[in-house]
Amino acid sequence: MDDDTPTEQTSEAENSYWQENIRLLVSLMAIWFACSFGAGILFRDFLDQFMIGGYPLGFWFAQQGSIYIFIALIFFYVVRMKQIERKYDLDD
Template identity: 75%
Template structure:
């Protein structure tokens, strides 16, 4: 981290704000927590259901295909798309909560 005494102002004369507020830190903390949770779900669906739990899931079928195969080929993509929509929904709520929306 740059010490405030050694920091030079920009050439255009406009000083930028480098400190984050407690509100922004809380926002980013919630944002990272949300991202980690969604990535864990995606890992579980794509790697877990498509590879690790595939032998168990193959005893069930969707559309005539074994469930493990379906998750490996289609299910993880559908889950990822749903997670994207959920992420945008939650981010809009987080931005309103922390008054950072436009």
Template identity: 85%
Template sequence: MDDDNPETETSAAEGAYWRENLRLLFSLMAIWFAVSFGAGILFRDFLDQFSIGGYPLGFWFAQQGAIYIFIALISFYVVRMKQIERKYDLDD
């Protein structure tokens, strides 16, 4: 195989791009799962010892917090993907 082949370089760059993209996506989905399922359901009894705006923290995470975290994760994903696209010269 010829290592100077442009197709090989493109394929390697595409593979690295998709690995980084999927790693970011799975990381953010794990955080969202931990917040929505963990804080809203599994750790609700513990979190209910604290309150936000007069509501128990576990209830707040189940009703509002998971949504706010999800919006923050989407914003982070957009910013990070722009950086990744620039890194692999795929930005518009």
């Protein structure tokens, strides 16, 4: 049997697609974790010396900033996944 059968090529493409997908998810979740837990909790005391909208920056990240960043990450995920799906010919 030939090593370049369509099944093996498809399997390689599927593996590459899922590797890119998981890498993207892990990266975005790490960014969200750094912003929500890091900026809102761990580095709050340092960030509180800066102000945004009349509130200390650490407090702002804990209350609103991590939510805004999460929403921005969702939009980025949608755009990036469309690019990945086009790359692997999986788009609608």
